[in-house]
Amino acid sequence: MSGASLPGEQVTACRRRLAEFRWEFYRSLTRWSDALFELCDAVLCSPGAVTSLPELSLSGVHRRGHGSTYAALVDGRVDVDRLRVALAGLDLPRGSDGQIRLTVDVTPWPRPDAECSPQRAHAHRPCRCDGVRQTIPGWPYSVVAVLESGRSSWTAPLDAVRLVPGCDATEVTAEQIRQVFERLRAAEQWAEGDPPILVVMDAGYDVIRLAFLLRDLPVRLLGRVRADRVFHAPAQPYAGTGRPGRHGPAMKLDDPATWLTPAQTAASVHERYGAVFVTAWGRHHPQLQRRAGWATHPGPLPIVEGALILVRVDRLPGDRAPKPLWLWHSDPDAAGLDVLRLFHAFLRRFDLEHTFRFFKQTLGWTRPRLRHPDQADRWTWLILAAYTQLRLARHLADDLRRPWEKPIEPGRLTPGRVRRGFPRIHHTTARPASAPKPSRPGPGRPKGMRNSSPAPRYPVGKQSTVHTPKSRKRTKLP
Numbered sequence: 226m227s228g229a230s231l232p233g234e235q236v237t238a239c240r241r242r243l244a245e246f247r248w249e250f251y252r253s254l255t256r257w258s259d260a261l262f263e264l265c266d267a268v269l270c271s272p273g274a275v276t277s278l279p280e281l282s283l284s285g286v287h288r289r290g291h292g293s294t295y296a297a298l299v300d301g302r303v304d305v306d307r308l309r310v311a312l313a314g315l316d317l318p319r320g321s322d323g324q325i326r327l328t329v330d331v332t333p334w335p336r337p338d339a340e341c342s343p344q345r346a347h348a349h350r351p352c353r354c355d356g357v358r359q360t361i362p363g364w365p366y367s368v369v370a371v372l373e374s375g376r377s378s379w380t381a382p383l384d385a386v387r388l389v390p391g392c393d394a395t396e397v398t399a400e401q402i403r404q405v406f407e408r409l410r411a412a413e414q415w416a417e418g419d420p421p422i423l424v425v426m427d428a429g430y431d432v433i434r435l436a437f438l439l440r441d442l443p444v445r446l447l448g449r450v451r452a453d454r455v456f457h458a459p460a461q462p463y464a465g466t467g468r469p470g471r472h473g474p475a476m477k478l479d480d481p482a483t484w485l486t487p488a489q490t491a492a493s494v495h496e497r498y499g500a501v502f503v504t505a506w507g508r509h510h511p512q513l514q515r516r517a518g519w520a521t522h523p524g525p526l527p528i529v530e531g532a533l534i535l536v537r538v539d540r541l542p543g544d545r546a547p548k549p550l551w552l553w554h555s556d557p558d559a560a561g562l563d564v565l566r567l568f569h570a571f572l573r574r575f576d577l578e579h580t581f582r583f584f585k586q587t588l589g590w591t592r593p594r595l596r597h598p599d600q601a602d603r604w605t606w607l608i609l610a611a612y613t614q615l616r617l618a619r620h621l622a623d624d625l626r627r628p629w630e631k632p633i634e635p636g637r638l639t640p641g642r643v644r645r646g647f648p649r650i651h652h653t654t655a656r657p658a659s660a661p662k663p664s665r666p667g668p669g670r671p672k673g674m675r676n677s678s679p680a681p682r683y684p685v686g687k688q689s690t691v692h693t694p695k696s697r698k699r700t701k702l703p
Contacts, residue, residue: 240621242315247657250265253305255303264293266656295595309408310408312381312382313412320570324422326371326372326423328573329402329430332365334365342596346365346685349365367388368384369383373576378576382609390686425570425571444555450551453478455512456510487506495538506559507559532562534551534568535552537550588608590604619638624642
C-alpha cells in the first residue's frame, strides 16, 4: 500500500518510525559518521544495482569524494550493540497467534583469491560449474531474521555474526540466538505468558545440540533432519534384571516397517504442492555419540527428546519428484502441536534466501573488495541498516513499475520496487549527515612513493576445530 492510499495518521506514523531509526542509525556511527551515513543513503538511492563503492559517490545524496567510500570503511566505527538494540525495538512481524518466528542461516562472502585477507574459512557454496566443489574460501556470516506470515519475501534481520576459523558453529549460533532473545525481551517484544519463540532452520544445523544448549530459554526449534537417521522412543520400564536401558525401540526414518503409531496426522491442500499429508510422532530422541560437538561433553550424554514430523506432498515446482521431508521439533508433545502451521513456518524459512539474494545482487553486499574482515563487518551492518529502512518505508513508496512488469497489489511491494521509489521518500525524511568540509583532493598513496611493505599472506582456516578423540591401537606383545 502506497503512502497516498494510507490514512493520514498511518502515513505520519510510518514516517516517524523511519526518521527515528535513521537518527538512531546515525548515532551508532561513532567515527566517520557522515561518510558512512551518506554511503548507506547512496546504496538506497542508486538507480540500479550496486556494482562498486566508487560508483556510489556519483549518487546525488553522496556529497563526498570517491576516496571516502573505502576510507570510511577502513577508519570508520559502528556501535554494533546499539544498532542491534535499535533493530530489536522496531515493530516486528508476528504470526496469527502472536508468535515471533525467527530463522537463522549462514551465507558466504566469497573471497577465494584474497590471500592477504585474514580469517577466511571454507564456507558452504555449491559450485555451479561441475557440482563437485561444495565450499569456497570466504567470510561466512550467520544471520538471524524474523519471518513474516503470508505470501511475502520480506524479513526483518536482527543480527549478523561472522564465523571465524576455529569456532564451533553450533555454539556460536546458540549464543547468537540467546542474545537475540535477551534483546527482544528487553525491548518488551516478548513477555511471560507469550507463546515461545520459534526458530526455524535447515538441515545444515545440529538442531539436537542446539535444543540442548538452549533448553533454559522459552524457545522452540524446528529443523530439517536427514531421511536416513535413526531415532529412538523412550526406554521401556526397568524389568529388574540387567542394566537399565536408555533407548527404546529404534525408528529408522527410511524404513516404514520400524515406524510406531503416530501421535497425530493432518492433511491439507497447498497451492503449489497439492495435497499435503503431515504425520507426527512424539518423544523421540537420537542416540548420541562422543564425536564432533559431543566429544568433550562432561558426564553421560543427555537424552534430548522431541517430535518427529513427516511431510509428504503430491508435487514440487519444476516437475520434480517429491521426496519425504522430515522435521524435528524440540517440543516432545506431538499431539499438542499444530503440525500444519509448523509446515508453513518451515516454508517461510526460504524467504531469508530471497533476502540474501537481494543483499548480494541489488544492494551489492559482496561487491567491495575489502581486505580486512573488520571492514566487511562495517559494510555488512550498513547493508542491514539500508534494508531495514526499506522495510520501514514499504508502506510509503509508490509502485514505479516498468511497462513490462505486472502490477502488484497494495501493501505487497517487493524490496526492489520499494528501493526504486525510495529517492522520493528520502527528500521527506531526516538527513542527519552534515556537508563535507574542504580537504586536500586525491586519495591513495602520494605519487612516486612505492609500497615497501607487502601485505602478508594468510592460509584458509577451518571453520571448526572440534576433533573426535581416537581410540588407541593396541600393540601385540611378542
